[in-house]
Amino acid sequence: ERHRGVLAFLGVAWAANFLPLSTIQRPMFLYHYFFAFIFSIAAVSIGLGLLSGWMTDGEPVWRFPSRRSAALYGGILAVALAGFLFFAPISYGLPLSDAGLAAHLWLPSWR
Incomplete structure (x- = not known):
């Protein structure tokens, strides 16, 4: 639950970087998405960390809840x-x- 603020920030940052580009009609290139991609990687990393149980204090790494x-x-x-x-x-x-x-x-x- 304490990571919700971080995930919310990353989601807003991703949207702020990606959504303006999503309305462009001309061909886009991979480098246009790089800034949004950084926030995507951070959000997925934290999400997978929460899923795997890495984000708990004092718990062994690689302990999955189920x-x-x-x-x-x-x-x-x-x-x-x-x-x-x-x-x-x-x-x-x-x-x-x-x-x-x-x-x-x-x-x-x-x-």
Whole structure:
């Protein structure tokens, strides 16, 4: 509960950085999202810390409150890793075939 203020601040900071860019109609680039991304990483880190039980005082690290929270933590970690690996070629400018590029462009606005 004591971390709600921090999470609220991070949410407002993310919105303040992201929402003005969300209305732009021209093509956007990855660097436009970097400031909002910093707040996203901080919020996810704190959220996962709360989920895993890291944010408790005097408790051992990696003590999950339940099996469900441990499974949820593992699932979130797996999805984040898969998303990173999937989008790494676009983020880092690695070569992709035309079919590979088309597979990475999920939304019509990305084309």
